[in-house]
Amino acid sequence: MRPRSAVKLxxxxxxxxxxxxxxxxxxxxxxxTVGAALESGVLDALVEPRTTAALADTLAVTDVRLLEAFLEALEAGRLVRSGPAGHRLTRRGRAVLADDVVRAAYEGFSGYHTGLYRDLPVQLRGGPARSDIARHGDVIARLSRAFEPLVHDALAAEVERLRPARVLDVGCGDGTNLEHILRAAPEAEGTGVEVDAVAARMAQERLARADLADRGRVLAMDVRGLLADPARLGGPVDLALLANVVYYLPAAERSDFLHDVAALVRPGGTVMVVSTVAEPSAFSRHFDLLLRAQEGEMSLPTARDLAGYLAAAGLEVTGARRLTPGDPLHAVTGRRRG
Known part of the structure; x- marks a missing residue:
C-alpha cells in the first residue's frame, strides 16, 4: 500500500x-455459515464423502448451483474439502459434529441468540415476545453442558459433605448433573424433574446409557406437582439442586418456589442454587436481555438476590461463591432448619 493511500485510509x-x-x-x-451447514443437513450428510449430485439427491436440493456456491463457502471456512471424487469433511467439520456442545453453540448462536437482535427493533415497538425457551429447550439443555465441569466441582464438594441418600434435581435438563451426583454418591437414589418433555426424555436416556436407571429416574412435570404427592420421591431428599432454573421464574415468585422445593428436603438438608447472574459483563447483559425478551417475566438475578431468595424461603444461607473467576456463574446453598 502506498503511504498516501495509508494516510487516506x-x-x-x-x-x-x-x-x-x-x-x-x-x-x-x-x-x-456453520449454523446453516447444520440446519441444512450438509455437514451430517458429508459424514461419508459425496459428490455434489449425490449430496443434492440426499438433501432433496433443487438449486444445485446454489448448493455448489454453499460448498465453496464451506470449503473457504475449512469445514469441507472438495476434490475430483467429491466433498468430505475436514478435521474441523468432523469436530463440530463430534462435540455436541460445539454443535449446540453454533445452533444457538446462529439462531435465537442473534435472532434476538434482528427482531429487537420490532419488539421494542410492541411486537410479540419471543418464545425461545419453549421452542429451543433441547438446544439450551445441550449448550448448558459447557458450564457443567464448573457445576460438577461444586456438586462433588456438597455431596462429599452431605453424603446424601436421596437427591432431587429440579429442572434437570439433559440429566448430566443428576448423573454426576449419582456417580459421586454411589449409594444414593435420585429424581430429576423437568417440564420440557424433550429434555426429560434426553435425561432418562442419559441415565440408561450410564447404567444408572436403577437408582435414577426423571419425571416430566413441574416440581410443585410433587407437593401433593411427595411419596413419589420415596421420602424427603437430602440435597435439592436447581441449576440455571430460577431465572425462568418471575422474580416475585422465586422465594415461594424455593420454599416449595425446600418442603421436599429433610430438616438439615440442603438446597443448592446455581445460576448465571446479572453483572456488567457482555455475556451476562446479553443473556439478561434474551430472557427479558421472552414470554413471561424472566430475568437474571444478582448474586445478592440468590441469597435473598433462599433466606426469604426460610432457609439458612450456608455458602455463596462464584464458580470460576470472570464468569457470571454463582452457587448459593441454603440449609433447611429444624
Missing amino acids: ALAGSLPERLRSLRDGQAAIRVA
Whole structure:
C-alpha cells in the first residue's frame, strides 16, 4: 500500500472501529455459515464423502448451483474439502459434529441468540415476545453442558459433605448433573424433574446409557406437582439442586418456589442454587436481555438476590461463591432448619 493511500485510509474514519467491525463481521459470517451447514443437513450428510449430485439427491436440493456456491463457502471456512471424487469433511467439520456442545453453540448462536437482535427493533415497538425457551429447550439443555465441569466441582464438594441418600434435581435438563451426583454418591437414589418433555426424555436416556436407571429416574412435570404427592420421591431428599432454573421464574415468585422445593428436603438438608447472574459483563447483559425478551417475566438475578431468595424461603444461607473467576456463574446453598 502506498503511504498516501495509508494516510487516506487512516483519515477516512475511525480506523480501529472499521477494523473491529470487519473482524466482527467475519466472525458473524463464520457462525452463520456453520449454523446453516447444520440446519441444512450438509455437514451430517458429508459424514461419508459425496459428490455434489449425490449430496443434492440426499438433501432433496433443487438449486444445485446454489448448493455448489454453499460448498465453496464451506470449503473457504475449512469445514469441507472438495476434490475430483467429491466433498468430505475436514478435521474441523468432523469436530463440530463430534462435540455436541460445539454443535449446540453454533445452533444457538446462529439462531435465537442473534435472532434476538434482528427482531429487537420490532419488539421494542410492541411486537410479540419471543418464545425461545419453549421452542429451543433441547438446544439450551445441550449448550448448558459447557458450564457443567464448573457445576460438577461444586456438586462433588456438597455431596462429599452431605453424603446424601436421596437427591432431587429440579429442572434437570439433559440429566448430566443428576448423573454426576449419582456417580459421586454411589449409594444414593435420585429424581430429576423437568417440564420440557424433550429434555426429560434426553435425561432418562442419559441415565440408561450410564447404567444408572436403577437408582435414577426423571419425571416430566413441574416440581410443585410433587407437593401433593411427595411419596413419589420415596421420602424427603437430602440435597435439592436447581441449576440455571430460577431465572425462568418471575422474580416475585422465586422465594415461594424455593420454599416449595425446600418442603421436599429433610430438616438439615440442603438446597443448592446455581445460576448465571446479572453483572456488567457482555455475556451476562446479553443473556439478561434474551430472557427479558421472552414470554413471561424472566430475568437474571444478582448474586445478592440468590441469597435473598433462599433466606426469604426460610432457609439458612450456608455458602455463596462464584464458580470460576470472570464468569457470571454463582452457587448459593441454603440449609433447611429444624
